[in-house]
Amino acid sequence: MTNIESLENVALELRRGVIVLAVLSQLGNEQYGYSLLKLLADQGLEVDQGTLYPLLRRLEAQGYLQSVWKLEEARPRRYYVISAEGKKVLPKLKKEWAGIVSVMAKMLA
Amino acid sequence: MKLIDRYVAEVGKSLLLVKGRKDIEKELRSTLEDMLEERARNSGKPADEIAEMELLREYGAPSKVAATYNPNPYLIGPRLFPIFTTILKIVIGAVTLGMTIVAIIQIVSVSPATIAELFTIIGRGFMNIVSACIAAFGNLALIFALIERYAPVAEFKMDNEKEWDPASLTKEPEPQDVKIWEPIIAIVLTFIAISIVNFNPEWLRLNYGDNTIWFVGFGDFVKNQRGSIPLFSEAFFRWLPLLNIGWAAEIILNGMLLRTGRWQASTRLFSIVIKLFQIVVISLFLSGPSILGITPESLVASGVFEAESAQHIGGLAQQGIRFVLGIAIFGTVVDIVKTVYKLVTQKNA
Incomplete structure (x- = not known):
């Protein structure tokens, strides 16, 4: 493994940790997988499809999201939205995140 | 597209x-x-x-x-793997020991005339040990793979997921501590039962020869073997999936006991569930056709018994198995009561 690959892996690990929070925060309004992918990318968080779609399924299985199939432009799309349980968890995750940012900001200053 | x-x-x-x-x-x-x-x-x-x-x-x-x-890409995941390796070591050790004893008995009983014959028997014995170990590994992996896929993950908490208090080290050993050999023996016996009933049911026969020597298991040991009678009927083998579930649960329970070293509320509850399941299975044995293959008809067919004595012995055997199953239910109920008592007193301790 080259140094660049190794660095990329570390960066990927760092990003992976925040994807759950990013996804929950963006699903106040319903989105289908690809639209969510673009929404995150537009805000600067590039997420691989191979990471996002299984994550959406996992979060739904854990009860933090709910989904519904809709037919749009003759194409079925699965729309995801944060569930009541997800809404309870989100503020706690945000608080956790704020704590991490604060600690890391001090460490890296 | x-x-x-x-x-x-x-x-x-x-x-x-x-x-x-x-x-x-x-x-x-x-x-x-x-x-x-x-x-x-x-x-x-x-x-x-x-x-x-x-x-x-x-x-x-x-x-x-x-x-x-794929949320669970493992054949045997990290939660079950430590129990799997512990049980595997015990089973492989027991299988090797058991098959070695069988090989020694064969050498002694056959009394090889030449060195070549001796080496042939030793070689065959060695191959039997190797193939038995491979089969044991495969069977155990299969059982754990099925548990991994179908059993609720929450049943198998790893040690490092539980709260641990260093103060526990200061306490004197409690009566609920498990003696290490108990679960080991239970695992070995259960595994032997699974292996024989599932993969070597032909061992569960009464073999007889010209001199009417009867021997359960290896027909090779009966001189001039003439035939054999199955110990268990087809009805017994119809319940095999249920028996396997019970045995697999027993192995898991004993694996958990081996790892924790003591009875806990979770293991006692699990044990009660297994015992209730066993009562259901035994009741099914009693409610349907007999599970014993030794009947007046099979004894007559063996040619060893006259019709009258076959009728008598076969009838006794059929009554005997029902009596044994009844006793087994009674014993299991007593066990459940004892376990519930220990569970309650352990909680209140």
Whole structure:
């Protein structure tokens, strides 16, 4: 493994940790997988499809999201939205995140 | 969009055992079609086969995509693996010991005339040990793989997931501590039962020879063997799946006891569930056709007994098995009561 690959892996690990929070925060309004992918990318968080779609399924299985199939432009799309349980968890995750940012900001200053 | 359809089908092939496969395929197709359309719109090029190929190449190999959807890619996952390795060591040790003893008995009973014959027997014995160990490994892996797939994950908490208090080290050993040999013996015996009943049912026979020597198990030990009678009937083997579930649960329970070293509320509850299950199975044995293969008819067919004595002995055997099963239910109920008592007193301690 080259140094660049190794660095990329570390960066990927760092990003992976925040994807759950990013996804929950963006699903106040319903989105289908690809639209969510673009929404995150537009805000600067590039997420691989191979990471996002299984994550959406996992979060739904854990009860933090709910989904519904809709037919749009003759194409079925699965729309995801944060569930009541997800809404309870989100503020706690945000608080956790704020704590991490604060600690890391001090460490890296 | 032929290539996308084929691509989705390829991904689906690798997700045969994953829950919600159809949903995954549907969502993947929809996403790929969205991406293809958007690319065509942005580039001004048609959404043709070349564009599809480019998109699919970037999306990745179907097997790689499928792997991301598999939440549990393990045959035996990290929660069960420590119990699996512990039990595997015990089972392999016991199988090796058992098969070595069998090989020694064979050498002694056959009394080889030449060195070549002796080495042939030793070689055969060695091969038997190796194949028995491989079979034991395979069977155990199969049992754990089935548990991994179908048993609730919450049943198997790893040691490092539990709260641990260093103060526990200061306490004197409590009566609920498990003696290490108890679960080991239970695991070995259960495994032997599983192996014999499932894979060597021909051992469960009464073998007889000219001199009417009767021997349960290896027919080779009966001189001039003439025939044999199955110990268990077809009715018994019909209940085999239930027996296997009970035995697999016993192995897991004893594996948990071996790892924790003591009875806890969870293991006692698990034990009660297993015992209740055993009562159900024994009741099923009693309610249907007899599980014993030794009947007046089979004894007459053996040619060893006269019709009258066969009737008498066969009848006794049939009554005997019902009596034994009744006693087994009674004993299990007593065990449950004892376990419930210990559970209550342990909680209040």
